[in-house]
Amino acid sequence: MKVSELQEHGFTALTLPDGDREIVGAYMGDLLSWVMGRARADAAWITIMSNQNVAAVAVLADVSCVILTEGVTLDENVKGLAEAKGINVLTTALPSYEAAVRLSELI
Amino acid sequence: MSEPLVFHYDVDGSDFTSAGQASVFVKRNLRQLGLDPEIIRRVSIAMYEGEINMVIHAEGGEADVIVTEDAVEIVLKDHGPGIADVEKAMQEGYSTATSSIQSLGFGAGMGLPNMKRYSDEMQIDTELGVGTTVRMKIRLT
Ligand SMILES: Nc1ncnc2c1ncn2[C@@H]1O[C@H](COP(=O)(O)OP(=O)(O)OP(=O)(O)O)[C@@H](O)[C@H]1O
Ligand SMILES: [Mg+2]
Numbered sequence: 001m002k003v004s005e006l007q008e009h010g011f012t013a014l015t016l017p018d019g020d021r022e023i024v025g026a027y028m029g030d031l032l033s034w035v036m037g038r039a040r041a042d043a044a045w046i047t048i049m050s051n052q053n054v055a056a057v058a059v060l061a062d063v064s065c066v067i068l069t070e071g072v073t074l075d076e077n078v079k080g081l082a083e084a085k086g087i088n089v090l091t092t093a094l095p096s097y098e099a100a101v102r103l104s105e106l107i
Numbered sequence: 108m109s110e111p112l113v114f115h116y117d118v119d120g121s122d123f124t125s126a127g128q129a130s131v132f133v134k135r136n137l138r139q140l141g142l143d144p145e146i147i148r149r150v151s152i153a154m155y156e157g158e159i160n161m162v163i164h165a166e167g168g169e170a171d172v173i174v175t176e177d178a179v180e181i182v183l184k185d186h187g188p189g190i191a192d193v194e195k196a197m198q199e200g201y202s203t204a205t206s207s208i209q210s211l212g213f214g215a216g217m218g219l220p221n222m223k224r225y226s227d228e229m230q231i232d233t234e235l236g237v238g239t240t241v242r243m244k245i246r247l248t
Binding site: 030031032033034036037041049051052053054056057059060061062085 | 134
């Protein structure tokens with residue numbers, strides 16, 4: 001499914017510069033080097049981390065979107081950065097596990 | 108492309124939050140060169156881990172990326188504390204990162220293993236109190 005379609009299923013877009021991107025699988029984790037090493041290209045990355053480094057990792061690991069859980073949002077400057085780098089970021093009030101379960105029903 | 112293409116960056120060691128800029132820049136350049144996306148991804152990840160290590164463990168350094176017809180070579184040079192036991196540092200999970208660095212999401216002890224995994228060749232030259240140079244090569248063919 002396309003990243004933008006997540007909005008119809010309880011995920012709120014914070015940035016959506018590349019909403020047509022297709023989601024292929026997912027990876028859940030908050031430690032950046034694990035994500036770098038294990039997430040596949042085009043995966044959705046589920047995390048509670050929302051600092052600036054997340055934007056860099058998302059670009060370099062080439063994930064299709066970042067899904068912030070537990071209601072985490074982005075600071076304005078990180079939001080601007082994600083936007084500029086073409087990174088889709090969505091948020092949900094669900095905890096990471098429930099968000100992953102939800103996503104797996106969808107993709 | 109007969110002449111090798113060289114990119115040089117000074118990696119600022121004082122700013123953890125914006126670390127990774129050199130890698131993001133290299134990625135953009137390699138894209139413009141039209142390299143295979145999977146190769147670009149491997150270069151990006153290997154370089155990012157090395158760049159971050161220079162920032163969090165060595166107060167910054169220099170990065171050179173050399174693109175030739177058959178490989179991308181990444182050279183990361185710092186004048187930090189050096190690595191006492193390289194074999195130990197290469198193990199998954201080994202980290203000396205402080206808890207404040209861990210709170211940013213670093214310090215899993217996975218950086219060097221990732222660099223090894225995503226490069227075809229990797230060499231670490233390090234001396235305590237002098238610095239560390241990491242060379243990685245990702246073959247294009
Ligand atoms: N350039 C460097 N200078 C000095 N020490 C280094 C350098 N690079 C790595 N190290 C040492 O090697 C250890 C392991 O590095 P590695 O990149 O695998 O993990 P990390 O940086 O601690 O955590 P992660 O990369 O998962 O965020 C570091 O904790 C540090 O002690
Ligand atoms: Mg590291």
